[in-house]
Amino acid sequence: MNRYEELLGEAAAEGISIDENYPFSGKTCGLYVDNNIALSSSLNTTEEKACVLAEELGHHHTSIGNIVDLTSSGNRKQERQARVWAYNKQIGLEGLIRAYEHRCTDRHETARYLEVTEEFLQEALDYYCGKYGTGTIADGYYIMFIPNLMIGKIDFSL
Template identity: 55%
Template sequence: MNTYEKLQDEACKDGIEVVDYPFESERIKGLYCDGTIVIRDNIATTTEKACVLAEELGHHYTSVGNIIDMEYTGNRKQERQARLWGYNRSIGLFGLIRAYEHGCKDKYEIAEYLDVTEEFLENCIACYRDKYGILTIVDNYIIYFIPHLTIAELI
């Protein structure tokens, strides 16, 4: 079972319907509304579909009301929170550590190991950089976000 199928299964268990849909706008990859997630039907890879589904699940678990208009600060905050939920679900700090322990050397290898797109990984790192600053320490590891992602084991 691939990551997308696992997320679909998780959504189903929580009573969330996931539907493929041919959006006319190329800008829309997914939407969430009232217990239904709609995902662009022609997304090229299941990896990218999983990234979109993770974010839309984040909306289910963290968002309230109609947040489409990004002019409002509260809507932007909810959007960020939903994305952060998706990043934590699909990657997380422990995922970065697992990738390091697995021997991943660059963003491409980390993304492949975690079954996310490079763009999703880069956005996640930027979000973590905003949240944690230069670095964070998790268990026996230090994760640097500035100047670029670096993970080291503390001795």
């Protein structure tokens, strides 16, 4: 089962219905309204669908009210919270470590392993860099975000 199918299952378990081929006009790729998620018919890959579905599930878990008007700072904040929820759901520091352990050597391999788009991965890395700075320690690994994504196991036996 791929990540997209897992997310569909999670949505179903929470009573959320999904329309996987909604004919949005413009750049809209997904929308969450009252336990219903619409995904754009223009999404071509399961990775694209998984990234958008994760964000819309993020809205289910973090957003309140109608936040379509992004001129409101409160709405923009809720939009970001849903996006961060998606980054943590689809990637997280643990996902970066799993990709390293799986011997992924670059962003392309990492995105493929995590079943996300390279753009989504880069946005998540930018967010983590903003949150943690140049790097952080998690589960016995050092994760460096700048100048490039680098991960290494910390040897505490020294």
